[in-house]
Amino acid sequence: MRLLFSLVRKRLGAFSLALFLSILTLAAGIGLLGVSGWFLTGAALAGAAGATFELFAPSALVRGFSFLRIGARYGERITGHAATLSLLSDLRAAVFGRLIPLVPLKGVSSRTGDFVARLTSDIEQLDLVLLQALLPLMTALAGAGGLALLLALTLPEALPIGLAGFAATALAVPLVLVATGRAVGTATVKASADLRIAALDGMDGHLDLAALGALASGEKRFSEAAAVLRQAKLAEARRIALGPALAQLGAGLTMAGTLWLGLAAVEEGRLAGPVLAGILLAILALFEVTGPILRGAARLGSALAAGRRVEALVSAAPSVRDPVAPARLPGVGTLEIETVGYAYDNGRAVLADVSLTAGPGERIALIGTSGSGKSTLLSLIMRLDDVTSGAIRYGGIDIRDATLADLRAHIALLTQDAPVFIGTVRDNLRIGSPFADDATLHAALGNARLDAFVRSLPNGLDTWLGEAGATLSAGQARRLCLARTLLSPARVILLDEPTAGLDAETETEFLGDLLTAAEGRTLILATHAAVDRAAVERVLRLERGRLVPA
Numbered sequence: 001m002r003l004l005f006s007l008v009r010k011r012l013g014a015f016s017l018a019l020f021l022s023i024l025t026l027a028a029g030i031g032l033l034g035v036s037g038w039f040l041t042g043a044a045l046a047g048a049a050g051a052t053f054e055l056f057a058p059s060a061l062v063r064g065f066s067f068l069r070i071g072a073r074y075g076e077r078i079t080g081h082a083a084t085l086s087l088l089s090d091l092r093a094a095v096f097g098r099l100i101p102l103v104p105l106k107g108v109s110s111r112t113g114d115f116v117a118r119l120t121s122d123i124e125q126l127d128l129v130l131l132q133a134l135l136p137l138m139t140a141l142a143g144a145g146g147l148a149l150l151l152a153l154t155l156p157e158a159l160p161i162g163l164a165g166f167a168a169t170a171l172a173v174p175l176v177l178v179a180t181g182r183a184v185g186t187a188t189v190k191a192s193a194d195l196r197i198a199a200l201d202g203m204d205g206h207l208d209l210a211a212l213g214a215l216a217s218g219e220k221r222f223s224e225a226a227a228v229l230r231q232a233k234l235a236e237a238r239r240i241a242l243g244p245a246l247a248q249l250g251a252g253l254t255m256a257g258t259l260w261l262g263l264a265a266v267e268e269g270r271l272a273g274p275v276l277a278g279i280l281l282a283i284l285a286l287f288e289v290t291g292p293i294l295r296g297a298a299r300l301g302s303a304l305a306a307g308r309r310v311e312a313l314v315s316a317a318p319s320v321r322d323p324v325a326p327a328r329l330p331g332v333g334t335l336e337i338e339t340v341g342y343a344y345d346n347g348r349a350v351l352a353d354v355s356l357t358a359g360p361g362e363r364i365a366l367i368g369t370s371g372s373g374k375s376t377l378l379s380l381i382m383r384l385d386d387v388t389s390g391a392i393r394y395g396g397i398d399i400r401d402a403t404l405a406d407l408r409a410h411i412a413l414l415t416q417d418a419p420v421f422i423g424t425v426r427d428n429l430r431i432g433s434p435f436a437d438d439a440t441l442h443a444a445l446g447n448a449r450l451d452a453f454v455r456s457l458p459n460g461l462d463t464w465l466g467e468a469g470a471t472l473s474a475g476q477a478r479r480l481c482l483a484r485t486l487l488s489p490a491r492v493i494l495l496d497e498p499t500a501g502l503d504a505e506t507e508t509e510f511l512g513d514l515l516t517a518a519e520g521r522t523l524i525l526a527t528h529a530a531v532d533r534a535a536v537e538r539v540l541r542l543e544r545g546r547l548v549p550a
């Protein structure tokens with residue numbers, strides 16, 4: 001919520017205009033009903049008494065107020081929604097921006113579906129805080145001032161009833177609704193996130209579920225999540241339906257109390273009948289603002305729960321930060337890993353005492369059983385997290401003393417599950433080098449032995465690759481990711497299982513190509529594949545948290 005309100009400041013002008021128009025709408029509504037009540041009653045009484053009633057001024061006022069109300073309401077909807085939608089898009093960008101540094105290794109354990117839910121539906125719920133809670137509440141405050149003035153001038157004894165009835169309907173009842181709606185709100189938001197997780201899991205694993213004949217269990221999980229969401233939404237809808245009923249009840253009771261006091265005043269000759277009719281209808285118009293407040297209050301539980309989920313993402317501290325006074329890494333340097341130890345959050349040490357020195361242009365193959373910590377070591381060299389003990393240096397500078405941008409301009413990593421992004425071949429390659437021209441892109445593709453294939457496509461570099469590179473084979477996707485990594489200017493290239501998913505023949509060919517393509521750069525290659533020992537300087541095995549010659 002802190003982030004939300006800091007962003008509101010940027011759009012304060014638009015929100016102030018929306019608030020002004022909202023108060024104007026309410027004032028015009030009160031004026032319209034108030035004058036109509038007075039006008040109709042006055043005209044009827046005059047007609048019954050056979051007297052004349054001046055029609056021009058009141059009918060002009062009624063017309064004026066109704067046009068003002070229409071115009072102001074239209075303007076309020078346009079400006080309020082435009083400001084809120086812009087605010088939500090600012091908020092999404094800010095949350096996404098803060099999310100990116102959190103993703104590496106430690107810190108966030110949520111699932112993709114949950115992240116998506118937080119970034120989409122949870123943030124969407126926050127429009128309610130502004131549009132259905134804050135703006136109407138501030139309008140109601142101005143309305144209460146108007147009501148106080150009207151009653152003080154016409155029927156002062158009704159002031160306590162009027163203000164108490166309005167405060168109870170616009171403030172006390174919504175507060176109770178919010179306080180009692182927390183559990184329902186939290187349940188709704190959680191059920192909605194669970195459904196999204198079930199949907200994404202089901203889609204991601206669709207092929208495997210089908211192959212295992214387990215589609216029914218996937219369907220069952222999804223329908224269970226949908227049923228829980230239905231129950232939660234139903235409970236929330238029941239509470240929302242209470243809103244208008246309570247608004248009517250509040251208006252009715254306040255009008256009845258005012259009528260009772262007003263009739264006494266009319267009988268005593270202190271108040272004209274038409275004015276009393278005007279007051280009553282003005283009160284009815286004023287209570288119109290309580291409708292959105294009560295509806296909003298009934299849903300505020302989910303908005304607050306959604307806000308807490310977004311806040312939890314935003315306030316999580318990144319696992320690594322840039323130093324205050326960064327040192328610059330040299331263009332070419334030796335990579336030194338000195339007695340490095342590392343444990344994940346669960347405390348189990350994955351690396352105990354790893355030492356390794358890789359000079360410029362040196363090629364080292366890293367082998368070890370699955371789970372021995374090869375990927376972890378490569379991630380630490382990229383500073384996706386900080387080592388628990390020891391140090392990693394490049395060109396004699398501790399990588400914790402350099403900025404992350406500087407480090408990643410010097411060291412590039414091809415991860416085990418590097419994705420092909422939705423977009424064209426060109427979009428995918430330019431992630432590694434945003435301004436590379438076509439000749440450079442073709443050269444990188446050539447180095448990864450993919451150029452002939454890309455040139456054979458009708459649209460060449462502009463070929464659309466679809467979600468997760470669905471139109472490529474596993475080997476082609478891997479080669480595309482390799483080309484992307486090779487396009488980086490980094491002098492040190494880390495490759496995590498670059499041949500994963502390839503058959504033995506393609507694997508040998510791919511490794512050969514890769515070593516040629518990375519010629520001149522420092523290369524650390526974590527692999528299960530049989531490495532041609534002649535092609536690398538050293539082969540090291542990661543074993544019980546230590547590196548030993550293989």
Ligand SMILES: Nc1ncnc2c1ncn2[C@@H]1O[C@H](COP(=O)(O)OP(=O)(O)OP(=O)(O)O)[C@@H](O)[C@H]1O
Pocket residue numbers: 105106344345346350368369370371372373374375376377416
């Ligand atoms: N985010 C994490 N939180 C906790 N433990 C983790 C995490 N990631 C990895 N581990 C654990 O750290 C150990 C090393 O994992 P790592 O992925 O580095 O191994 P690896 O040698 O690369 O394995 P593989 O060859 O199968 O890719 C494993 O025991 C794994 O369970």
